[in-house]
Amino acid sequence: MVIAVDGPSGSGKSSVCRAAASELGAAYLDTGAMYRAATWYCLQQEVGLDDHDAVEVAVEELPLNISTNPDHQVITVGQADVTEAIRDASISENVSAVATNPKARALLIASQRGIIDREGFIVAEGRDITTVVAPDAQVRVLLTASAEARLRRRGAQLGGTQDAEALKRQVLDRDTKDSAASNFTEAADGVAVLDSSDLSFQETVDSLISRVQLAQGART
């Protein structure tokens, strides 16, 4: 069973899907982490992010390994453990340049489909999982939250280190740029909306799990 979840920045995709996968005993794929790792690699190789061909070459040779264990996420690029580094504000502010590069996207999407096929029972989250990567997933959810809730949550997550302008760049401005590559603000046909604005973290996890259990029941 494939559980596909999309949504804007700060809506809770990574944390909610990781917790749900852990409770369900499923694998977990953070596709945003793959775009972030690709961006880290381009910056490390001093590839100009506006140079589309150079970015494509870099993504083609990207020596990426991403774990699918929801309880132990490790992301490596070659010998470098980039699990923490890809969460840096410098990556958040540059990742859209890679995510909107069509050829880089096609390469990463192919890799994501390979991981999903290999795992079988998996929660995969990102921006285009319900629509492009796994449109045939048995559970398809658009996880949303108000802009105010998303900014507040991201601010708390970063320990109050970012001012309002930096948070806006990392959350709302990034959404605007990423919208050029995929539609994650409106649910496509057959995709259920889960609005977490007024839900606690655990209520949101429980809501996702109950949708999975409903789909599991429908299959037996």
Ligand SMILES: Nc1ncnc2c1ncn2[C@@H]1O[C@H](COP(=O)(O)OP(=O)(O)OP(=O)(O)O)[C@@H](O)[C@H]1O
């Ligand atoms: N329903 C909720 N109530 C309160 N806090 C939440 C809720 N859902 C998520 N959070 C918190 O909000 C923060 C942002 O969540 P998370 O990083 O999972 O978002 P995201 O959608 O994956 O963002 P991005 O796409 O930018 O990586 C985390 O600290 C998470 O614990």
Ligand SMILES: Nc1ccn([C@H]2C[C@H](O)[C@@H](COP(=O)(O)O)O2)c(=O)n1
């Ligand atoms: N399926 C996906 C996943 C992510 N992206 C882009 C959009 C984000 O700016 C970036 C990082 O994702 P995050 O870690 O914030 O979820 O990657 C995408 O285009 N498609």
